[in-house]
Amino acid sequence: MPVSPLSVELLAVTPNALSLIYSAFRQCYHAGFVADMWPRLLSGAVDREVQADFVRKVLESGHDSPVEHASFTFAVAGISRACSHQIVRHRIASYSQQSQRYVDASDMDYVLPPAIARIPEAKARFEAFMSEVGNAYRDLKDILEAHGRKDKAKEDARFVLPQAAETKIVITMNCRALLHFFHLRCCMRAQWEIRALADAMLTHCKQELPAIFATAGAKCESLGYCPESTRFACGRYPTREQLFQPGDGEA
Template sequence: MPQKDLRVELLSSTPNALSLIYAAFRQCYHAGFAADMWPKLLDGEIDRQTQADFVGKVLESGHDSPIEHVSFTFAVEGISRACSHQIVRHRIASYSQQSQRYVTDTMDYIMPPAIAKIPEARERFERFMDEVGSAYGDLKDILVAHGRKTKANEDARFVLPQAAETKVVMTMNCRSLHHFFNLRCCMRAQWEVRRMADLMLDLCKQELPAIFRTGGARCEQLGYCPESPKFACGKYPTRE
């Protein structure tokens, strides 16, 4: 069971994202029809900087529902099942995750940095992963020998640990992504999901800076930590 590294790629995002968000915002405050405005946005009659400035000002007011019209789709590999369980708790999103029932040729794993930097901890962790891989293979063989055949792997997988690597395709709209980054870029978030969220945020900032320029942990927008003093990391003062 070899160790796997994190990789995050942006597969797709809504075309003409900034213009779409601008049109949606303007429809809320404009007597005209967004469809009549649309050609002007696409041909540059209303330039992108004007669109970005308007969107930014409205977002600062707290009106953010129109950014739900734009979504981003990511492919992620090199995360543990422990991490994926945290991700799928975010409800307004779509997920397609690699199945342990059907993908059985290799079982990679994720090693926490705190374990990796201590030689004796790393050695014990790797030894256990080897044991798990051996047990998984043995159980599959035993189950096949007793007639379980192609279904053997769905039972043998019960011995696989939370460290087992998985791959996910996930889609979120911009509003959900901001909420995701508020929580998962925070220093209180678990190291693995925070590292993944940071990479996703970098991609979003490159693709749509007008929307994600201020993305990240909630304290970055507030200028203070919304947690109680007991849970604050110390980067910003608490509300108290």
């Protein structure tokens, strides 16, 4: 039952994502039919930097719905069930997660929180409990199998598994959903595990589609101030209240 490290691999990106987003934006402001320009976009007749610059300028205006036409698919391993429960709260996405009902967890990997890892006595207690859980799971599985549950023994034995249990999941999000995900989960107020996942996903997105993701991240990075109240702000940026004090701009 080893500690499982985070792994984020990019499986797929919508082909010709930049040109697709560019053409979707252009259709909003173009009298013609963008399908007629599509062959020129694919051939390189319209420079990619010209496309990227157009996309960036329109995004800066606040018009962002056309970026939904492109999506990214990630394979993620080394996250806890606690983390995956947070991820699936993002509803504009598709998920395929490893099933504890069908996958044998006798040799369950787990995620060790850094705060626990730093304290020897906390780490020792945590690891002892993980060992206890593993023994309980195996014992229950064996007992259930002996009483005729066969392959279904796993679906009942899994009830003792902790939130620390490692899981694997495939995630697909369109670019607009990803921008929202990064706004929330790259924030210093996000839980450490999902923030690490979001940062790793963002690295892939910036490499693949910088026109959309070069300035993506926590919301404060695009706003230039923290949208949280002073009570919850981490201090990286001034809060809105600090920037816009009552009476500002008055004669």
